[in-house]
Amino acid sequence: MNVVEMADNPGKTGAAAASRISWSALRKFALSTIGYPAVGISILLAVWWLGGWVIENDEDISSFAGFAPQPTFLALMNMAASGGLWDMIGPSLYRIGMGLLWAIVAGVPIGVAIGLNASMREISHVPFQFLRMISPLAWMPVAVLAFATWDAAIVFLIAIAAVWPVMFSTAQGVRRIDPLWFKVARNLGADGLQMLRRIIMPAIGQDIFAGIRLAVGVAWIVLVPAEYLGVTSGLGYAINDARDTLEYDTLGAIVVIIGIIGFILDGVCVSLIKRFSWHQQG
């Protein structure tokens, strides 16, 4: 329950009690949404600044001083002002999006199938566990050979990294469905398609998005090294480029951007999981 609701619903306890409750709730709310994150960010910045200070004061490595917070944020502002930011982020987001889309298109139906059917689960177990343990980057040479464009190869690498968590989380969700739910729905006259649409999909919505959340994490990690491949756009390319031109402040800025976007993507997944969760809140 959030603060606004509490303040709006004083109930029968009287205004004084209500205001007391809402004050303590307000404090809790402020701490958890502003206070604690602020402390965490401050510690991170302090460690970063300390690292930059050490580098700057060591003659052997002082040429890397661009990594420190101040030059990094200056570079970030310059990039934002010059409008080059979107040209860097856009292609990366497109590749992530396409990779995830393919992972979902393949992972959810296969996950539902192996969740429902024990034989298919047994048959697929060894091949899937084998394929899953291959580093997505090990597919790089295959991807380069198999796809006509660099873009398609990168999307493939992301998809093959992201498909496993989506598939296994979906299958796990299906296996956890109460068998009585199937029985009742069959008794009420559901056909296969209705069972899928009205019972299975709503029942496993949160599991699918939990899988997608894990997939986003993996995909976002794979993206940068995948973009070292041939392409001349995207965050991975920009990092490589900044390294080659010794622009360490730009490099630091790109790292910050990667972190921020990753954080936002994860937040979107968390809110989707909540949206599709039917477990009673609180």
Added chain:
Amino acid sequence: MSAGINIDYISHTFKGQAEPTLKDIDLTIKPAERVALIGRSGCGKSTLLHMLAGLMLPSEGCVRIHGHTLTRPSAKYNMMFQKPSLYPWMTVRQNAELGLLFAGKKDPDKVDRLLAMVGLSDKADVSVQSLSGGQQQRVALARSLATSPEVLLLDEPFSALDAFTRSDLQDEVSRIVGSEDLTMVIVTHDIEEAVAMADRVLIMDANPGRLIGELTINLPFPRNRGAREFSDKRTELMNKFEKLVGDDASPESSGQIDDSAASFAAA
């Protein structure tokens, strides 16, 4: 409209088992009759009920309703389980109208009427997760009735409820079965429940599961549990059960049949 049920020499042996779970069950249930099946654990009463719903098929013999052999489940023969088994992401109303949705029909007035009948009009749009066990079972009842079934099959539906809620719901279901002119079969391990709800009580024994006796309860509805005739019938049924099944045998909850055996995967 109610339906008569013919059970023609059903025997059933589960896969991987040597002994049959059900053996030569032969029974006719008249339209609008109310039958209770009682028996000890593992006597196959729940299995038999699943066959009346078309959720399982017997390895020998058949079930006929209106003279037609049952081959698959239908909303016309609706089963209620011990667990209400509502869909937690749906509201009370969405749960109640699910059978209509599957049939491609919409009938909000009927759903309103059913929710009023089970006393949940004011809860129509709340999540079923906020309801008590008794209220959830009422939603399940409304859901069962929404598709206008001819046969209502009850698999120990009240055994997880407290005593007061249980007898309330027994009376309520009896009233509705009467007013909707339904054929009813209830599986129970509760002698009192059988006497409160059935016209005829069938006693089953295990290994293999078979019918070994019956008792007619010709008391009018609604039944008064405090009446002399009621306790006489209860005593008579208890004595008959003990004589037929054995002395240490109070009928207890039957082992739930393996849910996965009748689940979607087996469809």
